[in-house]
Every structure is written in structure tokens, then in C-alpha cells.
Amino acid sequence: MDHKITTPLTAETIQQLKTGDMVKITGIIYSARDAAHKKLIELIEAGKELPFELNGNVIYYLGPTPARDGQVIGSAGPTTSSRMDKYTPKLLELGLKGMIGKGRRSPKVIQAIVENRAVYLAAVGGAGALLSKCIKSSKVIAFDELGTEAVREMYVEDFPAIVAIDSEGNNIYKD
């Protein structure tokens, strides 16, 4: 089934999404990958405020190429999600509702997805030029020093992805 969804994700939206469904996402999403996740967890552990609200929001595992003059962003496809597995359960516990990446997740992450009624979406790896066209605005909101790994707030329109793990824990990837 195909869905057009908007962010932040509501419980109703998440409930409709089933593994294997295609989605087109419109709204604000946040980029964060390895180094940014490490820093987010450090902030949480120190009891400090995060650079963006987790509740209902979606993180895109992305480190783009630099934009040319006149471009919003450079090539912008997903990176391998499993490297974030160590950090993900904590973020889900704190209200994160969606993740966009590629590849398998750990059993712990899948469990946290189910417990917190969230969803894991897969974007097509290696299609960064095409996916960049769906990103209409982008600004670095934290960890600028991390370069490509900085946290960006991005407005996307009809960003295509596939439901890889739904809120019931159904997994599109065979072992």
C-alpha cells in the first residue's frame, strides 16, 4: 500500500504503516549519523537539552555531500542504520518515532520499536542524487564542527521510503 505521510508522526499514522508499504514523507526531518548520535546520547546523559525535540519526530541517517551554489543540499542518500543501533533504544524511549536509513536493525532496536510504537523506514541506498531532489530546505542546527555529520533540520516533500520494520516488529529483511 502507498501512503502520503507528514511529520511529526502521530500514533494514528504509525499504526497504518505496515512492513512493505511505500511511503512519501512531507515535513521536517532531522539528519544525524554516528558522531551526532554519540553527542546526542552524551547530552541526554548529562541531563542537557537536545538540539531538537525528539517527540514524534524522525531522524534520517544521513551525511550529505556539500551543496553547490544554488543547491539546497548535495547527494543525500541513507547510511547503514545498524551503526546507530547502540544509541537508538534510548532515543525511542524518549519519544523518537521514526528513523530513515538502510539495512538491518538489532533485536534490541526492533524490541524498542515495538515497545514505543515507532517505525523504521528504508530509503534506497546509493540513490543520493535522486533523493536530494526531495529535500527542499536544509540548515545545520547543531554540531557544525562535525561537517557532514552535523545535525540538519530539513524540510522534505514526498521523500520516498519503504516501511522496513513496522510498529508491530514485522521485518522486511530476511536473515
Add this chain to the structure above:
Amino acid sequence: MREIDVSKITDALCEMCMSINYELSDDMKKALKEAQQKETAPLGKQILKILDENMEIAKTEKIPICQDTGMAVVFLKVGQEVHFIGGPLEDAVNEGVRKGYTEGYLRKSVVSDPLLRVNTNDNTPAVIHYEIVPGEDVEITLAPKGFGSENMSRVYMLKPADGEEGVVTAVVDAVKLAGPNACPPVVVGVGIGGTFEKAALLSKKALARPVDRASEKEHIRKLEEEILEKINQLEIGPAGLGGSVSCLGVNIETYPTHIAGLPVAVNICCHVNRHIVRTI
């Protein structure tokens, strides 16, 4: 003897970094086109079509095909009659990579220390492999390597008794474990023989060989075909979402080895298998 100014190496590499990140070599383009015909799963077909569109956008708008524009792996075949002038060769190589990645709006994905992890901000240093050969030419091969697939690569130290069957099992297992993480359909480079590090180097070289060029050795060519078939039977499919095309090609390179060993290195590359060659 032939004198070559190292600035020629810098210029060549700068241009190579950019062009290979915007457009794949003909062998890879052909393999991806054929994959679209071969794929039987509707979702798989759709994903291959997306990859095709992506390549078209990348080429015409000079947006990198993938945001992971890789760590620059450079193979230099240097003719022994060549005398380099104008500075250290290694600096010239890194300068080419620095310029290419900066001027080409490519991603800076290299950290200066594997544990301290501070970005060098210019994608240097490159990983450079030198080979001294007869003649007075310099052949440069650049193969920027993405790490989604690099991370899924591995070396097996098999026993001689494991033989051909052991090699097949090892390679197919590695690709199975890589699954969706390596951005399938993948290309698999295999190095068999030599020592631990020689096998790994051979597997990287195998990836840089055109995907449509089979081994010249009869028994190795058969092995390449057999492994390709077995990998495709895994039905990992494009993007790992199931389908008949999981692998675009298996390239094997071999080297003599020790009586006690059978090293096998499996270097997995995604469908964005970038390799480009220039001769100076």
C-alpha cells in the same frame, strides 16, 4: 628514462575523483542496465529503475551518485624508467585527492586517527598502493570506496583441504551476512592465495577490474560464474528487499600461496562500484 612532473599526477587524480563520482564506468552502467532486464521481482525492478534515474541526475547535474563518495584508494603502476620531478609523489597524489574532493563538492569522509576520529576535512590521505613495472608509463587507477559495503568485507584463512568448495561457501556466506547493508546489487572482489594481506589487496584489485571482464584462467572463470549464480540464489535483491539480482559480478584474482594455507579475502562493493584508469 622519462621525467614526469608529479603535478601531472595531481591534475589527473583531481579530475578522476570528480568524474567517477558523477558517472560510473561503462562496464558498471551496462551491468546495471542488464540487471533491469533480468530482475523479476516488481519491487526489485522499481528500485533498479530508481538507481537508473539517480545515475542520470548525477551525470547531468554533477551531483555525486552516492553521498558516500568514499575513501580514495589509488593504485599506481610506475614504470621503472620513470623519474619523478617536482616534489614527493605521495604528496602529489594526496593533493589530487584534496583538490578533487574540494572542487568537486564531494564528501569529506576521512578521520585522521581511527580512535580519536577528527575529520581531516579534505578526504586525505588516500590509501596508496605502488607497483613497479617495466616501461616508462604511469598507470593510475582510482577506486573510491564506500564504507557501507567495505564494512561487510572479510578475510578467511581457510585450510588447503577446504578447497574450491570452501572458497565458494566463504564468499557466499560473506555476501549473505552483508545482506541489505552493502547496498545490493553488489559486486564482489575475491582474492585467493598469497598471504593474509596479499589476499586482501587482491580482492580490492579484483573490484577495480571491469565487472564484465572474466578471469583469464579457465578454472577461476568457472568459479566466478558458480559463485555469482549461488549469490543470486540468495534472493537478497536490489536494496536487500528481495529479488533475483543480488550480485552484478564476481571478480577473482589469485596468487601463489603457502603449502599450509588458503587465504580468501572477500571485498564487497555496492552497485556504486567506482573505478577509473588513466595512463600518463
